[in-house]
Amino acid sequence: MDRTDQSLIALRRILRATEIYGRKLANAAGLTAVQFRVLQIVAERGSCTATVIAHQMRVSQATVTSLVDKLVKHGVVTREKSQTDRRQTNIIVTKQGRDIILHAPDALQQRYVRKFEALEDWEQAQLVASLERVATMLDAEGIDASPVLDTGDLRSA
Template sequence: MDEQKIIDIIHSFRSVQRVFYQVAREEADELDSTVIQIMVLSALWKTPHIGLGELADQLQVGNSTMSGIIERLVKQGLVTRERDQNDRRSLTMTLTEQGQKKKAETHEAFMTRFSTFLDISDEDYQHLITLHEQIIEKLEQSGDEVENVRHND
């Protein structure tokens, strides 16, 4: 087995992830927000009136963590909590008008910040996506149950 190949692939993904998150965190800081708060705003924009548990599952965080994030967003006037019309015991979250503006602002800032990705040729882009899909398939076929974390964002 070529262990170095495995190590190089893992190291490459870790390096990209680390730099990507660092850049995202810097951008979020400039917007007086956090990366997870921006992710929540985006998720609520795509799926309004979502429950806390479903939102937590979607973003792969615990319910108590999500509850704290929502609490901070409510205090900032970006999110409202409403009683679910179908289940009065449940609350759903929705962006306020201010939350929609913040989501648009953050989206624009992130698209500008990551616009250098557009310098990647179409051929390299297609190759990168194909390689990522192959790696996901290999991991899913490895025999261990891997939670499906594919997102079409």
């Protein structure tokens, strides 16, 4: 097998791993990976605004608003007006949301982060450079993407 085929197989394995995890998460929690990440951020902070989530995930506030709308419909977060600033709306995790976090499968990206951070600095730099090169080869440099492993479009999540 030549290197071109090997590289395409590796890319396909990465895509399949994210698809499989997405299905497991959807079956276990009823959420997409991106929705689950928003839920995790809210739970980690206790309470936060859409602006904070958008900044942390590196996506637009409109995207976060759409994601939070879906999480509210699932009953895993609520929106409350801030007591200190009436212009601000806080997003708060519910008991159901906390239960989902506790029982959800181990997040694929968290496994990746643990293993990536265990690499030597030079290996991390080499891997980042290689992945950025692959993104460039796929003409994907301009695509808006957050640091969430998911195969779906954030706008439809």
